Amino acid sequence: MLSTIRHKTTSLVAKILFVILIVAFAAWGVGDIFRNSGKSTPVATVGDLEYSQTDLHRDLQLLIQGYQRQGVQLTPDQIRAAGVPQKLVDQRINRNLMQVYTHQLGLTVPDTLVVQTIQSQQSFQGIDGKFNRNQFLAAIRQEGYDEAAFYQRVRDDLQDRQLYRALFSNIVLPQILADEIYSYQAETRTADVLILPSASITDVGTPDDAALTQFHKDHAQQYMRPEYRAATVLQLSPADFAKDITVSDDDIQQEYKNREAEFRTPELRDVEQVVVQDQASIDKILAAMKSGKAFAEAVKEVTGSGPVDLGTVTKDKLQPKELQDPIFALAADGVSAPIKSPFGLHLAHVKSITPASTQSLDQVKNQLRDTIALSRASDSMVSIVNQLEDALAGGASVSEAADKLKLKAISLPAVDSLGTDRDGKELGLRPEVLGLIQQTQSGSTSQLTAMPDGGYAVVQVTGVTAPELKPLAEIKDQVTQDWIADKQRSVATERAKALVEKLRQGGNMATEAKAMKLEIKSSASFTRDVGDTDNGIDVDLARKLFAAKIGDYAQGQAADGPVIAKLTAITPAVAADHKDEAKIVSDKLLEDIRNELSAQFAAALQQRIPVKRNDQLIDKVMAEE
Structure with a gap:
């Protein structure tokens, strides 16, 4: 039964996590990868709600940018192969089903709550911590929304939350299920580990030219030069514009007045206390202090x-x-009279006092000047951004637009996907800019894209050098060393395999290790999905050991060479003994169940709410670049 539960849970978690990932990424920034998909024909219709090609195009862009922010560069082919567009459409259909149903139920959200929700989002707040309308408009425009559409999106989200809470908040997870899965996940094992270093194999010979040529061919992927892109990059930063902004002393003084509370530090006291339940104890403590004892x-x-x-x-x-x-x-080192509270009688001692203080205007003047200048820079940048967009839309190159607006563009002759040049030098590109370079076609210009600091960036890719295999003559020494290392690994692995068979036939691990002058290590306790890599047990070897009995042997591979491990102990996990850890597992399972039920509920809604989808148009969005 437990194995069945494990199988179902693993499948469920994988599916739900993928959906959660898509939903999370659907709130992030952009990249101009998919083009010419702005047609109005819907790819899906739910009731009277349409999900257009434009909507799908925008969500694909947001998904790509979400991965870029984590340092992952995805190509359209990879997106297509993973079936992401279809999954995005499925997710939006389910969401729209919920929205239609909430409308049918008459659920409403007050306008004030929508406004409060929007204004509380940190990404829409300026440097002063307050809602910044220009920053808000720039951010939602970057996501492909106008103000009314974004307002409606937030309203729909809030309505969905009402429905989800009503439907799924009272679901209870069977404790026996949670405990069984916790026990499965948290069980630990230990093993004795023997690593046979590949470098200790010295009799593999030296490769001739034919062997090197074949190895170079067979392992060509190891010796490829990466794709290099030539690009022109233009970045606008509020800090750059702030340098030219003059802030008057009156402005600084007014800002200080408005924010004076931020610069006040309240009085602090270092306090210790005792709580007792009777006056007699208080009297004894005070009497002891009168006799000269410290509190x-x-x-x-x-x-x-x-x-x-x-x-x-x-x-x-x-x-x-x-x-x-x-x-x-109280004064410093003072002791209070007895203080009565619902908890008993308190006797408190003030060990020290740090007086309240307020930073003066002179102390924070430079800080306030910088804050005001940055805030104004963000506002003044809007005009430059609009002019830049107009210039680019008019056919100007990034360099031409930069010259026209007296901005500084940077020319990069070659940059790879890691942000380094041909010499391996790090170019210092921020991940968002590197993502734009990687996802923009040769000869094309990216969208003008908002940056996390409130600035903007646009890139023009002027050329692409495809990956190519380095000639053998250029890297002969490296290939020779790789050939030797590969042979050493192969020989060491075969020897480890033979040793495992010998041990299983009754051999002694300690005796064999001593004969090879190697050390046996004892692993730390490890779980099936983590292992103990410090001692040579990776996840694959850990899972082999979880399928073994105490005293059994298993073989794995570490960076230094093949690994032989002998299972020495099994430690079951009992949920009752680890309540906090078990609760984390229980909460996650409950979340997964609620998500699964919500998906089933959406499927049921399709029986009463008409749904249409056009898979040909979905494929067309991906095909058009």
Whole structure:
């Protein structure tokens, strides 16, 4: 039964995680990879809601940019092979089904809540921490929304949350299921490990030219020069524009007045206390102090343990509230009178006091000047961005547009997917810019793209040098060393295989290790999905050992050479003994079940709400570049 549960759970988790990944990435920035997909014909219709080619095109762009921010560069072919467009459409159909259903139920969201939700998003806030309308408009435009469409999207999201809470918040996970899966995941094992270093094999010979030629051919992928792209890059940063902005002393003074509370540090007190339940104990502590004992010493003498250290606190952080006024009325090293609260009688000692302070205008003047300048720079940049977009739309190259607007564009003769030039030098490109270069076709210009710091970037790819195999003559020494290392690995692996068979026939691991002058290591406790790579047990070897009995042997591979491992112990995991860890597993399972049920609910809705999809148009979006 448990194996069945494991199989179902693994399948479920994989499916749901993929959907969650798509949903999460659908909120991120852009890259101009797919073009000419802005037609109005819908790829899917749910009730009266349409999901157009333009919508799918935008979501594909956002998905690619989401991967780029994690340093993963995906090509259209990879996206197509993974079936991502179809999955995006499926996800949007399910979402639209929910929206149609919420409308049928009459669920509404107040306008004030929509506005509050939008304004609270950190990505729409300026340097001063307040909602910045220009930044908001630039960000949603970058995602392909106008203001009304984005407003409706947020409203729909909030309505969906209402429905999800009503449908799925009361689902209960069977405890026995959670405990079984926790036990499966958290069980640990240990093993004795013997690594046979490949480098210790010295009798593999030297390759002749024919052997090197064949090895070079068979392992061509190892010796490829990467694709290099020549590009012109133009980046706009608020910091660059801020240099030319003058901020008056009156402006700084007004900003200081508006934000003065940020520069105040409240009084701090280092406090310790004891809580007792009777006046007699209080009297004994005070009497001990009158005899010359320190507060902590007196408390320990009466109660058997020292006072509780509350640390350095502000008045408003002291709890319960009954403590606040009495403790903050004391002098340094003062001891309070007994303070009554629902917890008993408190006796508090103020160990030290840090007075309240306020940074003066002079102290924060430069900081305020920079903040104001950056905020104004972001606003003034809007005009430059619009002019730049107009110039590019008019057919100007990135260099020509930069010259026209007196901006500085950078020419890169060659850059690979890692952001290095032909000499392997790191060019210092931010991931978003590197992603634009990699995803823009030769001879084309990317979209003007918003950057996380509030700036913008646009790239023009002027040439692409395809990957090519390095000539053998150029890398002969490297290929020779690789050939020798490959032969050493092969010989070491065969010897390890023979040794495993010998051990299984009754051989002694310690004796064999001593004969080879090798050391046996004891692994740390490991789980089936992690292993102990520090001691040569990768995930594959860990899973072999989880299929073994104590005393069995298994063979794996580490960076240094083949690994022989003997299972020495099995430690079951009992959920009742690890409640916090088990709860994490339980919560994740509950989330997975809710997501699975929501998908089933969406499937049921398709029986009552008409759904149409056009797979030919979905394929066409991917095909048009």
